[in-house]
Amino acid sequence: MGEPELVRGTLRVRPLRVRDADEWAALRSANRDWLRPWEATAPPEAPIPAVSFRQFIRSERRARRLGTGWPMAIELDGALVGRVVVAGVEWGAQRSGSLGYWLDREHAGLGIVPTAAAMLVEHAFAQGLHRVEVAMRPENQASRRVAEKLGFTLDGPRRSFLYIDGGWRDHIVYSRTQDQPRTGRYWEPEG
Template identity: 55%
Template sequence: MTRDVVLTRGPVTVRPLRRGDENAWLALRQENRAWLKPWEANTPPGRPIPSSSFPAYVRGERRRWSQGRAYGTIIEFDGVMVGRITVHAIEWGAQCGGSIGYWIAADHAGKGIVPTAVAMLSEYAFGQGLHRLEIALRPENDASQRVVQKLGFRAEGVRERYLFIDGDWRDHLIFALASDEPRNGPFWSPAF
């Protein structure tokens, strides 16, 4: 079951969102609204804005996980919620791939938490049978470029006007890693 998946390496834990996380989640989102605004995708004008209660949001996450469509998790550092990481847009069949998205609270950025979380959730996803993972990031997001470099994701190109972020359609650089490619460095488990 989804709620049983807890991945831990040192002080970093990656686990599914729970109904009891509502207050911490809402506070973290509010505290980091301005920090995340330049990087976080949102609904373009003229499109309906999805809304649901927090319990419905958690149920949707669990449903997508059990259906193998997404692995949505939060990131904790020393037991405190500090961010979010998800493998989403999972396609099975001939592709067996998904995309990784993440964010970290401003006061925890630059501490090696995100590369650790990405490595852990990538290992989990590869263990579930995914062959390929990709990360799309804005060209001006230097911090995310350092994450993919540390983890050995290879550059594949640019998707122009890929996601609607901060009031416009933004280009994204695409980085990918396949399950049969080497994963070396301090963020990867020695078992892989």
Template identity: 50%
Template sequence: MSTELRLFRDGIVLRRLRWRDERRWLGLRERNRDWLKRWEAMAPPGQKSRSMTFGQMVREEGRQWRRATAYPMVIEVDGELVGRVSVSGIAWGPECGGSIGYWVSEHRAGEGIAPRAVTLAADYAFAQGLHRLEIAMRPDNVPSIRVARKVGFRDEGLRRSYLYIDGAWRDHRVFALTSQEPRPWHTWPRAQS
């Protein structure tokens, strides 16, 4: 799998994280630390948290791509790194499914970047042969719920105590879409270049 994979639509680009992104990536994460704390999963007490250097993360993501166990990508707008979208937890065989996670920098939130990134990632994952994708988010993450609904994922209900986030086990709403269902974004008007 080439590290030069680039998916683009309506002004955004999804691509793999590169070694030369280190300074920009670390800066983006630092600027958004407080913004993301409420939403990002972590190891619960008593379990060792796995921290990685930037280099270890790039290598691990390369392995995930080669093994087709995850498709992690950064989101770029006008050459600026503004977030992350990933298809992860990929299971092949009878399931052929995975989960989409995403976040956008606080200073770019509300610009419609997340829905476009999710649609690009979903189209890519379905083209690779996945049958089902899920998005799970905390019930109080209203903007993320709006994204899932806007892109046509259907609400499948609540998973109780699903992930350990911000110091507690948190419930999550789960939304799903299969490769055979209509994808409303295919009818969205395209942005003019």
């Protein structure tokens, strides 16, 4: 299922590379506080072992190769600005995955995430997924707007769904299926 690189104008959704290590570390560091209320972490009783950036890249390549996910960087005008991923892919009768995304605070509100997410979801559908869902904290209005701009349907709540910012947080889930029409500016290929 390969190493996709998706491009629309100066926006590129692509795999992270080992040479991105310093730029990625700087981007993550600059956005640590911005992302803290929204980003899942391991609870204290089940810490995730530290991995090197090279190991991180290898695990992402493996996911793409096996078709279990498409973890990608968002690049704008040649600079890394965020992340979009379809993860937790289940094949068989389910054929679904979960969408996730985050963006550098300095680039928020420019339509970058809806465009990048539409590009990756379209890729996932082209690979054979039937359904993609996205879960977010109910108070994350920016993330809700992304899902709504892309025509995802509100499925409902998930109580105590992910460990975020020191506690188990409720989420709401939106989803869409590959047979739903994909219309609107975020789905349109650049012409």
